[in-house]
Amino acid sequence: MHGLLRRLFAPRWQHPDPEVRLKALNQLDPQQPTQRDALKTLTEDGSDTIQLAALLALDDIQGLISGYAKRPQDEAWLNAVCQRLTGVEGHIDLTQRQALVAQLSEPRLLNTIALQGDNLDLRLTALSQLSDEHDLIHQACHNGVAAVRHQAAQRIENEESLKQLLKEARRDRQVVRLARDKLTQLRNDAEWLTEQQAQREQLLKQLEKHANAPWEPLYGGRFRHLEREWQNLEHPSSTDQEERFQQAILSCRKTLHDHETQEQARQQSLIRRAEAESTRDKLLEGLEETLDGLRQASEVSAQDIDSLRAQRQLLGQRWQTLSDLHPPSNTIQQRYTHALTHYENYMEAWQRWSETESILESALSTNDHPSIRQHIKRCAWPDELAPPALLKSAQTALRAEAIIEQRKTPSLSAITAELDNFEHLLERGAFKSASRLHQRLKPSLDTLTNEDAKPHKARLKHLGAQLAELRDWRGFVAGPKREQLCASIDALADDQYMAEEALDRHHRQLVKEWKSLGDAAANREQSARFRAASDRIRERLKPWLKQLTQERDINLRSREALCEQLETLLDQPAEDADPDMLREIRDKARHQWRDYSPVPREQAEAVGRRFGKIRHRLQLLIDQRAEQIGQQKRALIEQVQALQNDSEQPLAKRITQTKQLQQQWRQLGRAPKGEEQTLWKNFRHACDQLFAQRDAHKSEQAARQQQQLDNMQALIDQMDSWQPTHANEATILDDYLKQASKLEPLPHNRRSDGMQRRLSGIVRARRERLSRLAVADTVQQWQALLPLIKAHIAADQQALAGETTAEIDASSLLNTKLPTAFTDAHQQRNVARQATSAPLSAEQLTALEDDLARLRVHLSLLALGSVKQRDEPLRLAIQVERLNEGLHSERSRAEEIIDVLAALLALGPMPLALWEKEVKELDSLLNRLSRVPHP
Template structure:
């Protein structure tokens, strides 16, 4: 019945006993699993918690211990066990459960580990969705054994350096991944170039507006509309600060434009002027509001009407006059009843109104303009006419896009093509086409005038900068780069057809030729260097061909072949650049030879992979070998054999090595645990030995101790000291000397006590002998007193005899 009261080992006071108990538990048993969970979370000893964690397979609990554990060693053990189970390297956890657990994990190291070492394709794909580390994604794009995973990894890359690394590492291997990475890199570069171009265009627009503000100029409405259109074309990714600055500059420019058209006379402006201002400043004045203002103007004395209102009053009068016609055309357009005659009437009305672009438009006028745009959509026409119309619309759209971008030459070219289409049309151009050409011709002319105004100072500045490079003391590469940069900047100005721009171009070109003269010798030297590099590459190819012809590469170790291939590639890359055309055929020869080497390396690596897989199976069977010392010897032998085998294919090599290392590490972890247990036991023995030494030392220093008790204690501690197990090697001799010294002190004290007892006994005998002699003398004298002698007899034992 005593077993019911015996405390289980996992509740033992000694941590080493609890650790041994944990080693005997199995997580596959329900009761044991609950016990392991409890010990992993709440045991006070870090070693016990670590041992329990190594037995668990609960991913959620392992993740919590990994994140919440205070002891670094225990947290690391939880992380190792967590990664091991999550990737499928241990245990039999369901794949779907592991994928779901991966979705809860935020540790980037675990995600990277799952992506690199996950056993199943689905797990690695799930890790891909969570991975944000570009270097890990790039490795997966190159090394994952499944093409779909490699492709998904490439598609998640968003940085140019990572894509370049993938291209470099797959250039001679996975061509599909190489092309995908190349296409994505080109798309990123194109997007970056486009973004930079948009930023530069925004900068140019802001500079133009700032220049207008600095001069206090009153720009035309067309000029401001062009600047606004240019900004809107590139405003998608503009920063808030730039957008705010543009809005402020544009609003100020429009204000200066309105002030130039409608100068205020004085603070006390006439009531009619104030009434008109209120109508105009409303943004889109109501037709009835305009009519009321016109009526007031008509009835007012001529002296009360300021001169600056007469032009605007005439504009409003024309609108009111044609308002009913505009409304009728709007209704026709809404009812889909417009024909060629209706469109021509609408075009004629718009031409007659001639409403300035910078002046707010009434709502009716805006609706009419929208109806006109709708009516301009082509109707079904004969095939030839339809094609000409489509071609004309395409050219006019090209003019519009070029104008938005500020591309003068593109706009001029598209406008000429549109004019050619109209001129070649049988029966001449339609009124609609002529009006469109007229509008775009005027806008192109405005852009040309603006370009001349805006680009001539820039071109003058570029001429001065190019002339400053003439005779400049700069290294030839930097000088050539500076010249090219100025030439690119000239191209960005778009040029101009004006005589001034042509003269500046000739000046710029002359300075460019003169500045480039010192670079010619440097470029000639570069050409000679390219020829020398080409000769060196020919030497490398010949040596490689000779080596492959006369040496049986099948007898060389894989590592040696890889070294030869790497050295050849390193030397080939060193002798660069070469003339592209001349080096192309040589490059094909070199790559062919490298392919032969690579094929042999792959064959050897495949054989190495099979040998290492066999070693891995033996390593995974190590737990079956008993005892631990035999397991360790077997693990060391397997490691020695592993080192003798050459490398396997890179992707499999890493995976095999990780699994092999994990199997061997498990054996050495057992050794380490046994060593820690032994160290703990020796530490306990040391503490107990020190306590025995202290006990004897205290006994030797005690003032009054019974000799029998002292001898008993000496014998007891001596027996306990002899029964102790091993202690740490470095302290054993010191403890033994300390114990012997304390025991010697106790023995000497015992000897001194024995000698003192003997001396006391001799003294008693001497005194009693004196009493006997005294009694004999009395008897001889005839005057003996035996009673007195007898009374003094006990006193002789205490040393008090007179």
């Protein structure tokens, strides 16, 4: 019975029949609290249709979205959600719809919103939630808004999707162009990536090959070049490539280190060898000086020999010690052997002299000259060494005896020597010299009558016969030769086609051969014949010889002019003359000197000496300038070394200065031969050290930039995970921005650009949320003032009724202190109430109604972003005022809402009917403003 009564008297929206409930639902008014509660109850009904109808009646978009999530295949729910989110149905403000769309992930719903949304930002928000490239292609090709099409096209990155977009997007040229540009960029990026990979692989192969190669002079330079090329590549290397690169780097550095170690060891060995050579040279010079002093002495004593023996013993010990460490060079070893040979000869001679000294002294006391001669011969004292005093006396005695014997008889030994010379001349065929010597020897031998001269006379006779035979032979040979020379010179004189130069050369050769015959087989007819032909040739050569003389004079003047030019240059040389240019002048002068030949024989020697002196002076000037350049280059090396050790100046400035010094080095000429390569090696080594610092600095800077990017990435991730919950958390965002500013500027690359875009998006989202939180706090402050507002409304009614009212005290009505922003408005409301007389006139009531409507429209703009059609004029006026105020100062949304609410508090006295007419919509707008989207 109770159930029947309950069904009979229960509301129709609780009827068991779904159709009855649906009909009753359509009659419920959501504006009535009771009926609104019924609608909320029906949102949990068992029928999907009733739930959908109840949610539509309540305009509950959040409930619609939640219900659709459970029924993704239900078209009714899909259409309902789409109509509400796109703005076709319902009164949901744009900001809330954007926030809801930003949380969606269902592609069908997002595609529909992007295609049918009533606001560009709403469409773009829905598009930003789409991730499938097929959906993006559909939006880029079929969306009715160009900005959405372009945004969708920009998000397509896949090559196949871009090709499909290029085929289907025919209605929008910009989309086609964008797809074509992206395809081109993808191809370029792929080519660039392939090229980078190829370059890295090629560099790796070169570096690995270089690492396995032995050291050579350009090993370090090539290694640094390959390392710089690797670092200059923009695309990062793979892990395997990086491992191979590091392994090759270690191998190359090991090769360089091993070479440096070997070079240092070699240099130390060379230094020790040089020191040993220097010590040997000094020891050997001491022995050689002692031997030379011994040779130049007037006589040799036992003390000299003892000193020489001691020095030789010391030299032998030191020489053996040094030879055990480093063997001597061939030159110094030869000098050592030569000096030891002399030493041994002198010591053997002194030993022989010591053995024969006493015997020779006895023979000298008895004037036994044969015994003295025998002992001196036995002693065999060296000729280059001064003999001892006793030996010198013995030699003097023998020379005196030989002089006495020579005065008695002609020197047979001298005659023997002359005969030997005579025989030698005959063997050579020197007829004239042999004939003169025969004429001088024959009278000398004829005067000798002793037996010892007979062999010499016989020998002279035999040689005289050979001389006569030689005379006959010369005549036999010279006769045909003279006839041949006459025939040759006649043929030469008759030859009219031979060139003058060849004719002169052959003529001189024939004359020389004729003169070489001397008087052998000479006759007047042949001599006259030869002379006549020679005169004919000379007569024919006179014009050529005259021309040749002129050419020689011209060459002589050219040589003298060349000498004058060079002397002028040398008398006033430029202070900064380039030695390379001077060397070029020297070489060209040599070539010109050779070209200016022949010259007259009389002046050739004098002008040659003059040119030789000039060349010597020019070479001195070249050496002087080269030495100056060498000093300048040594100064440049010192400057580079100073820059290398200068830690106060920035590295970039030092590199710039080093490049300037390199430019100065190139502008200078060459240093003296032998120094240029050493100076260049030292200069290049110093520059390479500085450039190595630059490379190390670049590597350090790259690592620092990488760390900077990593820190920025961590900061962005931290900001992304942070969601503010109170408006006063704006300081946290400021702290994040300060940290980000400390990490800036970031290096320019794709990663940093992406970071900047992501950071900007996060900051924009967090600022928007903080703004919404600030607005919510402002609304909460207003809601806390409701007791004060109600008191003002009640007091206004009393004042409008003509009753006396007291001033409203905010402190007695509120639990907290009245906010500063509303203090002035509260006082203005009290003052306005006291100053207004009841009842209000029609004009005052109209003005009050207009002000209240204006505040409502202003608040609607801030809450919904749109107004009703009837409020469009007010919206335009408010927009103009907002633009004018924005020119002077920019206000936040929360500050603008505070100003509107303060003006609303100050507006009065307010009739109750007018207030109740607007208060519901005002409360609805404030409720919307107080909603904060979920993080």
